[in-house]
Amino acid sequence: MRARTPEDRRLLELLDPVAEAAGYEIVRLRLMGGSKQGRTLQIMAERPSDGDMGIDDCTRLSRAISEVLDAADPVSGDYRLEVSSPGIDRPLTRLKDFETYEGYEARLELDRLVEGRKRFKGQLAGLEDGNVAINLEGESEETALIPFGWISEAKLSLTDDLMKRGAEARAARLASEHTDESEEEQA
DSSP states (O other): OOBOSHHHHHHHHHHHHHHHHHTOEEEEEEEESOTTTOEEEEEEEEOTTTSOOOHHHHHHHHHHHHHHHHHHOOSOSOEEEEEEOOOTTOBOOSHHHHHHTTTSEEEEEEEEEETTEEEEEEEEEEEETTEEEEEETTSTTOEEEEEGGGEEEEEEOOOHHHHHHHHHHHHHHHHHHHHHHHHHHHO
16 A cells, blocks of 8 residues: 555665665655656655654655655656655555554545445554454444455544644654753753
8 A cells, every 4th residue: 555556666665765764664655647747756754753754854855765766767757756744644554554543533445345335434443363453433333354455545534533643742742842952952
């Protein structure tokens, strides 16, 4: 799910080590658009330590990736590089994402029909033997186990609980930055 097409997968293989060396993890990579309107190489990334990705982080990673892209020239034609955070209602692309966001609402789309449908919505309930557990919305006490390999798209739903988590994380980051600045001023 981190890369959709064979071209995306080749780019991910090239850029994963660059991101890791810079201290980041690529959450998702997509090369989008056609040749007429130009293409966009979209990279969503985060720091593995706290899942954060600020503007300075985006700039730092963008510069590191640009150097490799300029040297390797893996994309034919003109394109724009866009490096961003996954956002609060982020895509879920790795098994660990489903554990990290257990208890939050998500939408899953599968690459096949299961019980007559491809889309599922509900509260994430963790992992079980490589399967994503989700308490299905509107189906009381039913937890579906969906093989991770069947999921083509997964995304958190923007809810009050998720927004509260984001606000708390931002407040903690700002408090930490303020503490770091105060310590530097005292030194």
